[in-house]
Amino acid sequence: MGAWNVCLCIAAVVLTAACGGSVSSGQAQPMAKPSLDGGVPHPGQDTGAEPAVPAGDVPSLDGGPPRACVASDAGDPASDAAEPMAPQYHRASGECCPAARAPGDTFMTGNEGTCMSDSDCEAGVNGRCLSYQTFYCSYDACFSDSDCAPRTPCLCRASPTSESANGCASGSDCATDSDCGPGGYCSPSPSPHYECGPGSGATYYCHTAQDECTNDSDCGWVDTGYSGSNLCLYDTQSQRWACGTLNCTLP
Numbered sequence: 371m372g373a374w375n376v377c378l379c380i381a382a383v384v385l386t387a388a389c390g391g392s393v394s395s396g397q398a399q400p401m402a403k404p405s406l407d408g409g410v411p412h413p414g415q416d417t418g419a420e421p422a423v424p425a426g427d428v429p430s431l432d433g434g435p436p437r438a439c440v441a442s443d444a445g446d447p448a449s450d451a452a453e454p455m456a457p458q459y460h461r462a463s464g465e466c467c468p469a470a471r472a473p474g475d476t477f478m479t480g481n482e483g484t485c486m487s488d489s490d491c492e493a494g495v496n497g498r499c500l501s502y503q504t505f506y507c508s509y510d511a512c513f514s515d516s517d518c519a520p521r522t523p524c525l526c527r528a529s530p531t532s533e534s535a536n537g538c539a540s541g542s543d544c545a546t547d548s549d550c551g552p553g554g555y556c557s558p559s560p561s562p563h564y565e566c567g568p569g570s571g572a573t574y575y576c577h578t579a580q581d582e583c584t585n586d587s588d589c590g591w592v593d594t595g596y597s598g599s600n601l602c603l604y605d606t607q608s609q610r611w612a613c614g615t616l617n618c619t620l621p
Contacts, residue, residue, distance in 0.1 A: 427439065428466060428467075428469050428513040428514070429469050429495055429496070429510075429513065431495055431510075431511075431512070431513075431517060439466035439513055439514050440466075440514060440516060441463060441464040441465050441466050441514055441515070442463055442464025442514070442515040442516075442545055442546050455584060456555060457555050457557045457577060457584050457585055458561070458585045458586075458587075459557050459558055459561050459562060459585075460547055460555040460556055460557045461523060461544075461545065461546050461547060461556045461557070461558075461574060462546060462547050463546055463547075464514060464515040464523065464524065464545060464546060465514070465526060466513060466514050467510075467512065467513045467514065467524060467526035467527065467536040468526060468527060468529065468530040468532075468536075469496070469510070469513060469530075470530035470531075471496045471498060471510070471527070471530065471532070471533060471535075472498075472530075472531050472532055472533040473488060473498065473533065474487070474488045474491075474498035474499040474500050474508070474533055475499060475500055475501045475505070475533075482504055482505070483499075483501070483504040483505025483506055484505065484506050484507055485499035485505050485506065485507050486499065486505065487499055490507065491507035491508070491509065493507065493509065494507075494509030494510070494511075495509055495510045496509060496510040496535070497509050498533055498535070500533065508533075508534075508535045509535060510535050510536045510537075511524075511535065511536060511537045511538050512524035512536050512537065512538050513536060515545045515546075517538070518538035518539075518545075519538065519540070520545075521542060521543055521544050521545050521549050522538050522539055522540065522542050522545055522574075523538070523539045523542060523545045523546075523574050524536060524537070524538055524539075525537055525538075525539050525571065525572075537571070539558075539571065539572060539573050539574055540573070541573040542573045542574040542575065543574070543575050543576060544556035544574050544575060544576045545574065549576065550576035550577065551576075554576055554577065555576070555577045556574050556575070556576055556577075557574065557575065557577060557611075558572035558573070558574050559572055559573055559574070559575055559602075559603050559604035559611070560572055560601050560603055560616055561585075561586055561601065561602070563586055563601070564601060564616060573604070575604040575611070577611060578610060578611075580609075580610045581610050581611035581612070582610065582611060582612040582613060583602035583611055583612060583613050584602065584611065585602055586600075586601050586602050588602055588613070589601060589602050589613035589614075600613055600614070600615055601613070601614060601615070601616055603616060
């Protein structure tokens with residue numbers, strides 16, 4: 371099919387973990403995490419440090435007490451070893467995201483925006499003041515798939531020391547391989563190979579027998595940085611995976 375020109379650069383930090391969040395077949399173990407009371411550090415204390423909660427708990431998104439985190443069940447997916455055509459990247463199971471989060475950007479002067487420090491970001495959980503052309507507030511939207519819409523993955527920041535937000539991969543049609551039926555696979559489009567600036571992210575879709583490709587390597591993928599490369603992408607119009615060009619136009 372023809373080449374696609376898609377601009378994925380947006381200011382909001384929504385997804386993390388470099389365009390794919392959790393794409394490993396393992397399941398991350400819950401960690402000791404800070405408690406959130408609906409606010410963020412007070413002025414002069416933008417350190418990200420907050421009272422701890424018991425290991426295995428995550429903050430409540432509605433201002434309630436900490437709760438146990440339950441990662442999405444992997445179901446009974448086919449073994450990668452037994453399936454040579456398995457996608458390189460697929461989401462076998464969900465995970466519990468870190469609740470600890472690094473402080474936002476510092477030394478903010480001279481630019482307009484909605485915040486100047488983390489203490490200005492009190493409208494959600496784990497508010498951080500970040501900058502991308504301007505300063506804006508960023509919040510954690512989820513800590514596990516159960517916080518997102520059905521069949522929508524919660525994509526975690528890379529580590530508790532990252533300032534990125536945990537976010538729901540809106541627009542996805544699967545969260546884990548088990549959503550795609552027996553032996554099915556749920557993969558990110560675009561793959562974690564490709565990142566288009568801050569805030570860019572992936573959506574997750576099931577593979578089907580109608581797909582034209584499974585991995586970027588099926589399309590002669592070459593790492594060309596931000597100039598565009600031939601990738602295996604999900605086409606929402608034809609509802610199948612096909613080779614296409616994803617251009618990344620930075621402002």
